[in-house]
Amino acid sequence: MGDEVPIVGKSLTKEILLEEDLIPKYFVELKDARVFLSDTYLIEGNRSGVVGYVIKDGKVTVNTFYKSNSQGIWRYLVGYKYDEQKVTQYNKGYAEESTTLPFEVQFALSKIPAKRFPFKEENNRILVSVGTAKK
Numbered sequence: 001m002g003d004e005v006p007i008v009g010k011s012l013t014k015e016i017l018l019e020e021d022l023i024p025k026y027f028v029e030l031k032d033a034r035v036f037l038s039d040t041y042l043i044e045g046n047r048s049g050v051v052g053y054v055i056k057d058g059k060v061t062v063n064t065f066y067k068s069n070s071q072g073i074w075r076y077l078v079g080y081k082y083d084e085q086k087v088t089q090y091n092k093g094y095a096e097e098s099t100t101l102p103f104e105v106q107f108a109l110s111k112i113p114a115k116r117f118p119f120k121e122e123n124n125r126i127l128v129s130v131g132t133a134k135k
Helices: 014-019 103-111 122-130
Strands: 026-029 034-037 041-043 047-056 059-067 074-076 079-082 087-091
Touching: 014 122, 026 103, 034 103, 041 122, 047 122, 059 103, 059 122, 074 103, 087 122
Parallel strands: none
Antiparallel strands: 026 034, 034 047, 041 047, 047 059, 059 074, 079 087
16 A cells, blocks of 8 residues: 555554455446445545545555545545644645546545544544555
């Protein structure tokens, strides 16, 4: 998955995704990829997030998708800034448009019921929120 999350001192694992029941539950077919989506959860800044499992060219990539508070659209998390205790900002790539998810995925995400369930551990919430991003 992503790099080690410095705030927590470890990396996101398949076991954590299983423990938090963030397994693929929904499916979107794109022209060149398949996207499986978890239930929604609450991340930093009172944003909704989901785990996206993207299958393209036979390779599976796990990503964090989050809903923008300012524009109400879903984006792919490429990176983040943090202090010693929390995530302070989500990186929007080269420009906000560079991380916007395709229409088909936006539509599918609009149909997933909001489930803002609590995480078993606070560290898991942080890991799931940013643990797929690269430094």
